[in-house]
Amino acid sequence: MTFASQPAPWLQIRLKVAEQAAAELADEHFGADVWLVGALAENLAHQHSDVDLLLVTPTDRGPAPELRSRLTGGIRIDVQAVSETTVHDWRTLLDAFAVTRDNIETFRTVRGRLNDLTALRTARPLAWVSDQAEVLTSEQRATYQRWALADRCEAAASLAEDLLGLAQAGLYPHADLVWDQLARVVAQAETVAAGAPLLGEKWLPSLLSSDDDAGRFTPVPTLPEPRWLSTAAHSPFFASVQVRLADALLALWPTDAEPEPLDEAGLGGFGWLPQRYSDGWFLRRGDARAPLSDGRMRTWQTAAARRARA
Structure with a gap:
């Protein structure tokens, strides 16, 4: 992709902002993983792009917190907080391509969660403390x-x-x-x-x-x-x-x-x-x-x- 081979200044700025915000979130929420997700994680951005982060909290800490967007240097940072259990449920949908002509219920579920699954597909760990070896295996990506x-x-x-x-x-x-x-x-x-x-x-x-x-x-x-x-x-x-x-x-x-x-x-x-x-x-x-x-x-x-x- 062109942005990946020739990084634009606004892309580099946003990646730095993302790393800074991830470090702050990791300090605020001990034991949580912070992932950069979406287009920016694929090295795609424009001059007004937001930074999308996923905060994955340990299941034993209770429900994931409600977080507000924040601004850093005029750049909006949107943070979605989810528990490890929720991420596990998303991963489960990627364990098998399970849809038949007689049973499309799983397909309906996947289509409803496709934005979340795309977040997993694009996720780039910025603060990584869990035991998970990688966000997705090669089989799950396929x-x-x-x-x-x-x-x-x-x-x-x-x-x-x-x-x-x-x-x-x-x-x-x-x-x-x-x-x-x-x-x-x-x-x-x-x-x-x-x-x-x-x-x-x-x-x-x-x-x-x-x-x-x-x-x-x-x-x-x-x-x-x-x-x-x-x-x-x-x-x-x-x-x-x-x-x-x-x-x-x-x-x-x-x-x-x-x-x-x-x-x-x-x-x-x-x-x-x-x-x-x-x-x-x-x-x-x-x-x-x-x-x-x-x-x-x-x-x-x-x-x-x-x-x-x-």
Whole structure:
């Protein structure tokens, strides 16, 4: 990321402020860990960025204290205090990617706690006194990646359902707005598949960039110009969304299965998007689900790529 390779002055200032605040909090709350979390922990900041800290208090000290934001040198420091038990509960959600088509309760819980899980994913210890060897194991980080990608695929499917309804109602200006939003969700899915945490959309130009970009940022890739009158057919403009999400998913769930025959009639049209749960692949369009084997998923991906080139 560009900020990491060429630290800006406001980034360096905030990192120093974070270290100072962490030392003060560690003195005020004996036995607590203090972690820098969020975008700043990923070396991303702007000239008015706040500093986000997580204070992890020992369970035997009772409930975590209520803390107010503080200012240091004009920089706002937001501190969230949680107990070790709460952090343990968050970690437990990252022990396994446990969602099936018949049981999505855990997925609902994870989606509701995704901001907290992202804090764990980005956490950089500044004051570290507990026996925990690391914030997350490599396996837990990989599980976070799968949950975050599944979340973005769910968000994309919801937007696709809106697009279908808006287009069928002739509300094309409204559909254009949702189409632009879908472009950002697809880009987020790609950055998550590449290993980045699920941060706010404003950071996408940095997350999409590489250290080789030498100070240049990568704009969010646009989607093809939509043709809303063709949403009932095998829409080439929508196929680009299908291909990019399929590629992101296959980056985390690769397969060398041989392609299998697939009756694509009705499964390649506008609105159908891929998803991967622990019990396998499926396509989703609104409330409709179509399970796929690994081989049929490869066939569907190939067909979507062909449509996108049409």
